[in-house]
Amino acid sequence: MRDFLDLGALPRAEVLELLALARRLQERPEPAALAGRILGLLFFNPSLRTLASMQAAMARLGGQSFVITPGSGSWQLETRAGAVMAGAAAEHIREAIPVLESYCDALGVRAFAEGRDLAADLAERGFTAIADLCHKPLINLESAMNHPCQALADWKTIDELGVPRQAKFVLAWVNHPRALPLAVPAAALTMAAQRGMQVVVLRPPGFAMPAPLLQRAGALAAAAGGSVTETDDRAAALAGAQVLYAKEWGSTAHYGDAEADTRLRAALGDWMVRDSCFATTAPDCRLLHCLPVRRNVAVADEVLDGPRSAVRQEAANRLYAQMAVLHRLLATR
């Protein structure tokens, strides 16, 4: 493993090894494994869990980190090839990425979707432009359509919850004040498919997962003994579910059109996870959510504060998942 960009691109066996390593590092710390190693962290977008847990993961393994935040303490970075840089951005990623990687042993980058052109975002045009410039191990801290650190932590959490491999996993759209990127739903869909689960994407009309994501997940699921379907039928989707993975995302039918998106979601206020959503699920069905979550908009207090919520455990697993990734990328070099 040279980089950590896309969980779905790893052979399933390699994911299982990463999960085993995460469990091992959780139980038997290796406080000197990355002594002297440096992780550079470049955040084009805000963060809480990733910002804290990546630094903590390096520290737990004996390494150190530095954080660069374009637009806050550092200037804005230009990403467009061939740009005449007479505007706000003072530096191009063609300089910034090679320079930053020269100061560290691995680079983590967060660069959200632009949210205007679905094809461009599906092609990961922004993150790929960065990745192409980086020759040190690179970690995707959330790109337009991926969040592999989250997906690995999710898988670990589902394992810990004792969820059978072929159980029903419902990726359930929930409401939010505005359109959010597809990164986490795409990563969760891929992860659950790769794990071999019976994956159901439950979302209202206008919020269908893009076909390429469904196709890829379908192929991964088929190879692992699972399946992927999509529906807007809440009753059918939730019946028998063992994992309810709630997530907000923007309208894909009106991608980049904030006004149309807002109009659609205005009528979807009841797409919020409540206790009543679990009436027909498996009795031990648990709630996952990558966080941050809008309480009483996306998920009701009663669920987040109740016994079905595994969101804190899921977030805590970010640390161990990332320790495994960093260990794999840096400890054996």
Place this chain on the structure above:
Amino acid sequence: MRDFLDLGALPRAEVLELLALARRLQERPEPAALAGRILGLLFFNPSLRTLASMQAAMARLGGQSFVITPGSGSWQLETRAGAVMAGAAAEHIREAIPVLESYCDALGVRAFAEGRDLAADLAERGFTAIADLCHKPLINLESAMNHPCQALADWKTIDELGVPRQAKFVLAWVNHPRALPLAVPAAALTMAAQRGMQVVVLRPPGFAMPAPLLQRAGALAAAAGGSVTETDDRAAALAGAQVLYAKEWGSTAHYGDAEADTRLRAALGDWMVRDSCFATTAPDCRLLHCLPVRRNVAVADEVLDGPRSAVRQEAANRLYAQMAVLHRLLATR
């Protein structure tokens, strides 16, 4: 000691032990005492000394830190129970605190007073909401009505200055362009009382310390052989003082009313510490101030740059005080 939330709640003997530990760590460093330990730092409000000295304290003991600043690099956090989160805050402290504590061994939090409702701030409603969510050792980096790290450093400084236990300690209100919180004056009042000093709160009409703070300080002083009084008589207060602890705070008679507060303080421009304030103090009376200080508004250059000022030593002691706290919380676990 499980947390470090309130110096006044610690038995006096335990404070003396912390002070002895601070002196020991200052003289005989323990660069590996917290090797592998991680301190999470959550700043809802700006900081210079606390931000730098907490990181330095961890580093001096061999540990590491990470810093989260809601609203800058991380999103805003909701604190109200039951909120329907359709506004600016993307995440609730009910998620953020448990998640952040899962990435570290101890959490330090700064959350200033809301400054609207005196009773709510006296009840530490905001900080308590956070503390209730945290199960790892928690350090108060300044709450609505407390700043125990500052108070411990103050006590250490007063000891170093050779101030007798029962000397006269004057907590003197000074002017500032706007209303500041009561956290530091409350903590200084409590600390001096707990140390057993003859404490005088000197403040103009409209800026009386809230009764519950005075009562608590009075009880602590009585138990330690000291006393607490309050006055607006500058001549009487300053006569014989051995410590002049200058501090700005907002009108308590008009708590949360910025307009009334501004009107009051417009007539109080001469409530600034000048050399002339020391005319009738003890000859070796020293100036303390927690910093930041508005020069020539709160304290004149002549005092800050003269021999009476101990404010730099006081600030430097933040490092050793906090090393002691971190050592006590984390080294023996």
Place this chain on the structure above:
Amino acid sequence: MRDFLDLGALPRAEVLELLALARRLQERPEPAALAGRILGLLFFNPSLRTLASMQAAMARLGGQSFVITPGSGSWQLETRAGAVMAGAAAEHIREAIPVLESYCDALGVRAFAEGRDLAADLAERGFTAIADLCHKPLINLESAMNHPCQALADWKTIDELGVPRQAKFVLAWVNHPRALPLAVPAAALTMAAQRGMQVVVLRPPGFAMPAPLLQRAGALAAAAGGSVTETDDRAAALAGAQVLYAKEWGSTAHYGDAEADTRLRAALGDWMVRDSCFATTAPDCRLLHCLPVRRNVAVADEVLDGPRSAVRQEAANRLYAQMAVLHRLLATR
């Protein structure tokens, strides 16, 4: 060496020793040389390379850092002596600097030119006010007229490129949307002179280097067997050049007058480095630039992406140059 404020003030032999140390630390890491040491970093202005590489340099040597950014996470700092602080700044550097240095073993400070009064900036009035307050080793991370960390990395890079000592070094003005400070051109001029090169400052009318900088560079060059001249004749300047050091700076004839500066540079759009600039240079002439660089405004893509560019190597050398500086300042104390 007690501080690192000005490369030109160091004896040439001491610079050569620093360069040798930088090469040694690059080849033979010393991961424990600064174990337990703390570097404080105070940034009054934005940064990418310096912010990342100073933290990385400490980490590579086993130490740690903390970062303070007035105006972001910390409040604004007042620098004027005698100020009545009733404005935006909450703290004076007369407190902030001594306090911050008390938390670390060395302090690095970035404080750009004010850009209003050329004489004040040439006198380094701002940085000197800070330096006078600091009694721990101090590192200049870019002041009004200096950037010694950059200059040391530049020298190292020129050595690595195999450029003969007395080769022709052209400091070439290039365009930019607005007036930038003189710190880097002043430091590069001084460095190349001190190295003993044939230094030519190439700039359009209105952008002459201030006389004191030219005089100082001339004296350093003379002592090292080189020379310093200035011209606005691009053909003459570029002929035979072995290093083309491109840099943007503001009009010195209209220092602090943004309108006049903008008017001047509106006609200077062709002062951009293109491949054609190398038509008459030495065949192996290389491009240096401190970065950040405005692509296709200051330097064309074709040059930055072509074989003449050494800007990434130059930026990478910041790490090793600063490791040498930190090692010299802290390892032997």
